[in-house]
Amino acid sequence: MPQLETDVLVIGAGGAGMYAAVAAAREGARVVLVDKSLVGRGGATIMAQMTVAAAVGEWEPDHWTHHLADTIEAGRGLCNERLAAILCEEAPVRIREMDSWRVGWAREDGRMRAVMAPGHKIPRCVYVDFLNTGPAVAKTLRTQVAQGAGIARVSGLSIADLAVHDGRVAGAVGINLEDGAPVGIAARAVILAAGGLTRLFRRNSASANMGGDAFALALNAGAELIDMEFPQFFPIGHLAPRLVGMDPIMWDPFRYKLGGRLLNGNMEEFIENYGEQDSGVYTAPRDITSYAIVKECEAGRGSPNGGVYLSFEHIPEPELRLAFGPVIDRLAKNGIDLTRRPIEVAPIAHYHMGGIRVDERMETRIAGLYAAGEAVGGANGANRLSGNAIPEAFVFGERAGRFAAERRSEAGAWRSDDDGRAERVVDGAHGSGRNNRAGLGALLRELQALMWDDVGLLRTEEGLSRALDRIRRMRDDDLPALAPARKTRFDHALLDWLDLRASLLAAESVALAALNRRESRGAHQREDFVETDPAYARNQVVTLSTDGALECDWAGIVEASHARAPLEAAE
Amino acid sequence: MSAGTVTIRVRRGTPEEPSRVETFAVPYTEGMSVLDAVMWVHAHVDSTLAIRYACINANACKECMVRVDGKTGYACTSRLGPEGALIEPLDNKALIRDLVTDIVPPKERLAAHLSADG
Numbered sequence: 091m092p093q094l095e096t097d098v099l100v101i102g103a104g105g106a107g108m109y110a111a112v113a114a115a116r117e118g119a120r121v122v123l124v125d126k127s128l129v130g131r132g133g134a135t136i137m138a139q140m141t142v143a144a145a146v147g148e149w150e151p152d153h154w155t156h157h158l159a160d161t162i163e164a165g166r167g168l169c170n171e172r173l174a175a176i177l178c179e180e181a182p183v184r185i186r187e188m189d190s191w192r193v194g195w196a197r198e199d200g201r202m203r204a205v206m207a208p209g210h211k212i213p214r215c216v217y218v219d220f221l222n223t224g225p226a227v228a229k230t231l232r233t234q235v236a237q238g239a240g241i242a243r244v245s246g247l248s249i250a251d252l253a254v255h256d257g258r259v260a261g262a263v264g265i266n267l268e269d270g271a272p273v274g275i276a277a278r279a280v281i282l283a284a285g286g287l288t289r290l291f292r293r294n295s296a297s298a299n300m301g302g303d304a305f306a307l308a309l310n311a312g313a314e315l316i317d318m319e320f321p322q323f324f325p326i327g328h329l330a331p332r333l334v335g336m337d338p339i340m341w342d343p344f345r346y347k348l349g350g351r352l353l354n355g356n357m358e359e360f361i362e363n364y365g366e367q368d369s370g371v372y373t374a375p376r377d378i379t380s381y382a383i384v385k386e387c388e389a390g391r392g393s394p395n396g397g398v399y400l401s402f403e404h405i406p407e408p409e410l411r412l413a414f415g416p417v418i419d420r421l422a423k424n425g426i427d428l429t430r431r432p433i434e435v436a437p438i439a440h441y442h443m444g445g446i447r448v449d450e451r452m453e454t455r456i457a458g459l460y461a462a463g464e465a466v467g468g469a470n471g472a473n474r475l476s477g478n479a480i481p482e483a484f485v486f487g488e489r490a491g492r493f494a495a496e497r498r499s500e501a502g503a504w505r506s507d508d509d510g511r512a513e514r515v516v517d518g519a520h521g522s523g524r525n526n527r528a529g530l531g532a533l534l535r536e537l538q539a540l541m542w543d544d545v546g547l548l549r550t551e552e553g554l555s556r557a558l559d560r561i562r563r564m565r566d567d568d569l570p571a572l573a574p575a576r577k578t579r580f581d582h583a584l585l586d587w588l589d590l591r592a593s594l595l596a597a598e599s600v601a602l603a604a605l606n607r608r609e610s611r612g613a614h615q616r617e618d619f620v621e622t623d624p625a626y627a628r629n630q631v632v633t634l635s636t637d638g639a640l641e642c643d644w645a646g647i648v649e650a651s652h653a654r655a656p657l658e659a660a661e
Numbered sequence: 662m663s664a665g666t667v668t669i670r671v672r673r674g675t676p677e678e679p680s681r682v683e684t685f686a687v688p689y690t691e692g693m694s695v696l697d698a699v700m701w702v703h704a705h706v707d708s709t710l711a712i713r714y715a716c717i718n719a720n721a722c723k724e725c726m727v728r729v730d731g732k733t734g735y736a737c738t739s740r741l742g743p744e745g746a747l748i749e750p751l752d753n754k755a756l757i758r759d760l761v762t763d764i765v766p767p768k769e770r771l772a773a774h775l776s777a778d779g
């Protein structure tokens with residue numbers, strides 16, 4: 091017998107997973123919602139401090155078709171336009187629902203306040219003051235989940251494998267961290283909402299739980315991944331001095347608002363040298379800014395910690411105070427006085443455009459297996475618009491939950507031999523206990539360096555091949571040799587080992603897809619193929635063969651035609 | 662201790678055994694947090710050293726509460742000075758391993774959902 095049995099199992103309790111749980115439960119399904127961390131706390135959702143894009147249209151006239159046009163333009167020809175249309179059309183519905191649950195979207199004169207963000211042609215990004223969007227969203231959804239009838243929440247349960255028979259999902263298995271117990275969960279439908287993979291890169295904005303589990307679970311289950319070559323790098327992520335309690339991408343809006351200056355290690359402006367006007371206008375596109383920063387560092391003109399400077403020193407203190415509000419006190423707590431010293435910034439891995447391939451019902455090619463949130467690929471194509479990730483978590487989460495619930499009266503596919511599956515996973519993750527206690531950390535660091543240097547912002551055939559080669563050897567040789575000795579309670583080394591197992595597979599899929607795309611487009615920049623090639627206006631699909639090798643294939647773009655509707659003010 | 666390192670002492674163990682304090686030398690950087698130091702040890706010296714944390718930089722997950730020199734606080738916002746620190750698990754929560762204590766709300770525990778006969 092499995093330890094738990096349910097209609098819908100949701101793996102990962104961030105914005106997408108919690109929304110999915112609520113949506114499935116209100117259709118009458120019994121739901122088990124698990125997270126390897128604590129429910130609502132472990133992933134990106136609670137860390138997002140900035141904005142949520144949705145054509146709510148209260149602040150300025152807007153329509154979702156305009157949001158869609160901006161999303162598709164940013165996606166550089168690769169968006170799955172049907173998924174993008176769903177995202178843009180349903181985002182305002184979810185924003186209003188969150189509003190009815192008292193998330194506290196900022197308002198002025200009773201109207202939901204919306205701000206401009208890069209890539210949007212209309213101010214449509216809502217937020218919760220002050221830099222509190224993610225925590226407010228997480229808290230609101232935690233409350234909804236706790237109040238929802240028929241939702242069992244399990245924190246500290248790490249899912250390691252899915253059970254699939256004849257193309258039909260049967261459930262999942264994992265480890266209960268508190269006591270090390272192997273756990274099997276039989277389910278009629280399973281939703282993968284386990285987030286992204288930015289932790290694979292040396293410099294990232296990730297939490298500890300963003301190492302690509304969702305992608306590895308999907309591949310091993312027989313599902314497809316799409317657009318894996320497109321991780322998003324944010325050009326001016328915070329680098330130094332050490333800053334805690336702030337979103338590392340927070341500098342961007344202030345830079346636009348106030349005109350922060352980007353300076354190299356010699357304290358000179360440099361963006362101009364890369365063919366873009368920047369000084370005083372600060373409109374250089376993100377990819378050019380990232381490129382320029384990397385090149386300055388390569389040329390030995392970086393800041394001490396390997397980035398560049400961002401300076402607000404030329405701005406009078408009262409103006410800084412006005413713009414930063416209470417944030418200035420949080421900065422002071424970190425020992426940062428913007429009137430007296432510049433900070434250091436550098437590109438960081440921030441989001442993954444690629445992910446699990448789904449249809450409009452959020453279902454994969456494995457019957458009963460759904461995906462939601464950042465784990466899904468396709469809606470954002472080769473580049474994501476600022477503020478599109480949180481609505482993606484809401485919209486895709488709600489849909490996945492609603493459609494998964496339709497399977498609640500079906501017969502489950504769990505078989506008696508699945509009962510031992512969890513135990514087998516735990517056994518397979520334990521080794522001779524050779525006790526190389528530094529080995530797992532060293533392997534992760536090597537992977538992160540490799541991904542950053544060879545599969546990061548600027549890619550070449552040589553670097554990608556080298557990375558791919560090494561990752562495959564890590565997967566085949568290094569990882570098995572590092573399986574830790576068995577412990578029961580909160581076995582952190584076991585967790586690390588399972589994380590790495592997933593991370594290596596996810597990393598390999600990124601490197602392989604990047605190697606195959608012999609052009610530059612959006613977040614994928616090849617130094618040996620600098621032009622965008624119309625022949626590559628198609629998506630790449632990655633699968634895992636039965637002998638454990640990754641395979642790639644190409645698929646045509648999914649188009650949809652939605653003309654921009656005339657703009658009227660919302661009533 | 663060389664100029665560039667700081668010493669942390671970490672109380673380790675499980676409820677089944679007497680606890681012990683282990684000492685680690687960690688590279689020092691200005692402004693580093695207690696969590697930075699523990700993560701460094703976990704990544705470079707001993708991956709069995711157990712601590713609970715998720716967000717690292719955001720101070721949002723609130724999972725990393727420990728005692729630093731006897732005072733309760735978040736490991737990620739407690740600054741580590743060059744003099745080092747003694748890092749211990751919370752003393753008002755049940756110990757699980759090393760710095761991990763049982764902070765999971767009762768309704769979110771697996772045990773709360775296992776059927777009586779399971």
Ligand SMILES: Cc1cc2nc3c(=O)[nH]c(=O)nc-3n(C[C@H](O)[C@H](O)[C@H](O)COP(=O)(O)OP(=O)(O)OC[C@H]3O[C@@H](n4cnc5c(N)ncnc54)[C@H](O)[C@@H]3O)c2cc1C
Pocket residue numbers: 101102103104105106107124125126127130131132133134135136137138139140141142143223247248249250283284285286295296297299300303304337338339440441462463464465476477478479480481483
């Ligand atoms: C610092 C930061 C700032 C951001 N700012 C913005 C912003 O301003 N606007 C915006 O639109 N987007 C922003 N983003 C992106 C956005 O936050 C994410 O894309 C979105 O929140 C993803 O939601 P999710 O539910 O899919 O995943 P997450 O919120 O990451 O949740 C995934 C959950 O799955 C759990 N999990 C992982 N693996 C397993 C497993 N094996 N078993 C069980 N559980 C597992 C994790 O613990 C986690 O709780 C930001 C991201 C970061 C990191």
Ligand code: FES
Pocket residue numbers: 696714715716717718719720721722723724725735736737738
């Ligand atoms: S690590 Fe998240 S609050 Fe400390």
